[in-house]
Amino acid sequence: MAVMARLLLLVFVAGVCAGQDGITPKPRKVLDTIMNPAYIPAEEKHGSYWKKAAKTTIKAKIAETLNTNKAHNGILFVGDGMSLATVMAARTFGGQLNNGLGEENVLEFERFPVTGLARTYCLDAQVPDSACTATSYLTGVKTKYGVIGLDGNVTRAACSSQLHKGNWATSIGEWALEQGLDVGFVTTTRVTHASPAGMYAHTSERNWESDVDVPDECLQLGCRDIAHQLVMNNPGRQFKVIMGGGRRELLPKIQNPLVNSTGRRLDGLDLTELWHIDKTEKNVTHQYVTDRSELLKVSNSEDLPEYLLGLFQDDHMSYHLKAENQPTLEEMVEVAIKMLSRSPKGYFLFVEGGRIDHAHHDSLAHLALDETVEYSKAVKKAKDLTDPEETLIVVTSDHAHTMTVAGYPSRGNDILGVVDTASGDDGKPYTTISYANGKGKSIGDDGKRVDVTLHQAFMARDVSYVYPGLVPLDSETHGGEDVAVFARGPWQHLFTASYEQTVVPHLMAYAMCLSEDRHENCRLKTRFGRLYPSSAVLNRPSLVSLSILAVIVSVKYLYYL
Known part of the structure; x- marks a missing residue:
């Protein structure tokens, strides 16, 4: 009996181990992937390395202080189609270009102290396009798919919606102009493409870049194409810097011997010439350039022009890896900041790395990652040329893409x-x-x-x-997931958390004192447009700081708005 009891007990235990039904389970599949990294840095094998790195990060975070200065300048970078997967892959790609493993590399904007997430949907679409998103992050108003610079009370491609000024949504570029700041934009797409058009255009159809694209009945009603709005209307004609591609949208459909290109316009207008006439009538210095050599001559000149128009390709600018005598995004940003920095009241600059998106649409991952690395270089140039105490730089994307990074590759693969x-x-x-x-x-x-x-x-x-x-x-499609927002400079702390994409320009406007809702440091400014004393002095009054303030006031460097 004792033996039988033991046997029954063994059967019972076996049944429990096998499952309630008493059936022996199939062997569990063991993960047999063996990683083959190119190498692992010796120091990273020790836990002390990671603990030390964490302490360094914590120490840096603790040392951060709130910068509530008035943002004298604002720069908004948008990597078109730069999803989080693109950021990760480009980071790795950039590191491997420099003979590293890749994963440990950091893109320039990833060094920014503050990061948030923006939701990108259109009013009528779960996954957005670059038109409705440009309207979001430049005007602070959500709109419909394919629409630029108009609110949701529109029907796409309906001229009447476009003509009704009550539907217009003005951009942060226009807000800056109203406060006396200088404004410009730089893009690697056509200057009339959806993203840059958000700076100046009001159109119910993003594809109306030239008059040839606009239906005759709409032209007869008075609807103007995007290129016409850029050159002939405010705020476009007020921009000090305009650089990108898309020369064909501004030229008539005849052979132009000066630039060896054929335009698309059927109205016979040469908008580059009308741009020149407008600046001549204003009696301001100006320069129109069409290639890298001409731009660098302007950049190296002792007397920069007051206005600059750069159109470097008939269509979009060439991919960086395929370009010839074409300025890089980094070079264009440098020239733009040099020009705009002369403004005593500050400036707003919009920069788009637009060909990331185009490479993804054609499933050209190599080109998409390279364009992202070039975009990061342009961000670094902006950082190097500006002071974080007075310049707010925001880096984000308009929407995602469907590219994924998956599998179980070894580190450094x-x-x-x-x-x-x-x-x-x-x-x-x-x-x-x-x-x-x-x-x-x-x-x-x-x-x-x-x-x-x-x-x-x-x-x-x-x-x-x-x-x-x-x-x-x-054509590969966009993705609907959130995009990252990176911030550095005055009021950078406002850009944390998750929010609607429409919040981005309003946060920048608040930091730059362009909105009706103004912080306390907006009340003070110098004749040179720069806030003094700093917020640190204002927020921590002492005998010394009060004395400094008294001296400044006494010599009339400050005046109250």
């Missing part, structure tokens, strides 16, 4: 290559980067998944290699 630790269930390798939809085929004509390692362009790291997508489309 080529971000543009295949996952090194495993293959698919079909035995074929797969790329770390892929798209949910797009131009690249993931399934071949034989109905089986393609083997990317058999593609010569992929193995040769051809920048024009089209990465695979799950759903075949002529």
